[in-house]
Amino acid sequence: MTKRKATALDVARRAGVSRSAVSLVLNGRANGNVTAERQERVLRAAAELDYTPNSVALSLRNQQTSTIGIITDDIVTSPFAGRLISGASRTALARGYMVLVVDTEHDMSRESTAAQQLVHRQVDGIMYATGSLREVATPAAMLTLPAILANCTDVASNLPSVIPAEVDGGRAAAQLLIDLGHRRITLLTGTLSSPAAPQREQGYREAMEAAGLGREQQHVHASGWDIDEGYRAASSVLGGSHRPTAIVCSNDRVATGVLLYAAAAGLRVPQDLSVVGYDDQQNLAANLVPALTTVALPHAEIGATAMSMLLDAVEGKATAAGHTDAGTLRVPCHVIPRASTATVPAE
Incomplete structure (x- = not known):
């Protein structure tokens, strides 16, 4: 017989708290509403029961889909900068979001369509990412949602961006x-x-x-x-x-x-x-x-940082622009010493 999936009510009974307290704790709204001791009991009970919230129900309740759209110029279809998408995807997954990636293969006519389609699919936010550092003209549909640029900047300075230093x-x-x-x-x-x-x-x-x-x-x-x-x-x-x-x-x-x-x-x-x-x-x-x-x-850090900032904006923790200096955050580029460099040769 298939084991019954635990419910929020099961968690509440095991933790000795109300159903609403479980909801507040598991949705990140417990501070100021539920004591630290009760929060700990809820989290422990949820772990013991292997309980996870119903993502569809949460989406309907919060009017969010827990989905982020990513538009790229050629990252998916080229051998370069793939770590940018990996960094963004890992960050999104860790926070309970899935990503939809659209690669335009440098066909600018597809950018607006991609943005519009992602908006129609009710993504919670959009990231535009490029394989090489460049300026982009942001598709208008991106401005209707929380959005951010990764490895590129906006010619009109409408959106914050995360780029290499x-x-x-x-x-x-x-x-x-x-x-x-x-x-x-x-x-x-x-x-x-x-x-x-x-x-x-x-x-x-x-x-x-x-x-x-x-x-x-x-x-x-x-x-x-x-x-x-x-x-x-x-x-x-x-x-x-x-x-x-x-x-x-x-x-x-x-x-x-x-x-x-x-x-x-x-x-x-x-x-x-x-x-x-x-x-x-x-x-x-x-x-x-x-x-x-x-x-x-x-690239991985750029993707992860941009996604984290975007999710903060989606969740109302801060506007993405609030994390940046004049709309642009620069991520350090570090030297990786290997065998092709040595002290200057003797004359």
């Missing part, structure tokens, strides 16, 4: 090499179409300036974002007689191109040349030979 990341990459004694450090910037590139360059220049290395000693070279572009950039900056002793790359794919060129040119990494990537891309950075020192983009 790219200036700090660029500064940390350069500082690591400076601390290892390097002074001839070249930055491969990527392309200025991404707002990340100038921010990382700003951090690089700030670290160089602080080390007494002025503009004439700062070497910035436009590269791109892919392996072949890294290879071509390396052939340009490493081909002269006064080559750098270290290179900071726009991302881990460009760093891969630099490592390939260095091997072809007979340069040993890190004995002759130190290389720093950016992203800590899964299945790449740690598996290169040598393993790549890199700046980790905190």
Whole structure:
């Protein structure tokens, strides 16, 4: 015979409290209404009876569906930034919410439709997340619900956003090499179409300036974002007689191109040349030979933080914007030291 599922009344009887007290405790509204001792009894009874509230009944009562919509540009259909969705999903699940993810594959015409459909399905809030840092035009339907942006900012500043601290990341990459004694450090910037590139360059220049290395000693070279572009950039900056002793790359794919060129040119990494990537891309950075020192983009933390802020807004604990400085929260980017960096080689 199937065991009968415990009810709130069963919990109330075991805890020796009223049915309404059980409801207040399990719905997070007990403080000021139920004593701490009775709250403990309710929680203990619920655990002993393996009781969980009926989510459908709660949704009807609270006029919420405990569902969050996530719109992405290409995160689901590309190999990058998947940790952002993982971080957001884990945070939502831990707080009793499910997520619906719609990936537009960079088709902007699908963004408005996706937002409208999520609103029609009565999600409690919407997150818009991008694989790479960029500005977005927020779909109008998102403004009708609690909403937040992850790894992107709103061109009209209508919504709060959670993004990586790219200036700090660029500064940390350069500082690591400076601390290892390097002074001839070249930055491969990527392309200025991404707002990340100038921010990382700003951090690089700030670290160089602080080390007494002025503009004439700062070497910035436009590269791109892919392996072949890294290879071509390396052939340009490493081909002269006064080559750098270290290179900071726009991302881990460009760093891969630099490592390939260095091997072809007979340069040993890190004995002759130190290389720093950016992203800590899964299945790449740690598996290169040598393993790549890199700046980790905190995708999981961005997703988790943005989801937590959004759920706070949904539950009325705070507005999402209340957690941010001027609508934007920046999550630190940390250096992951590995085998591709070492002290400056002897002249």
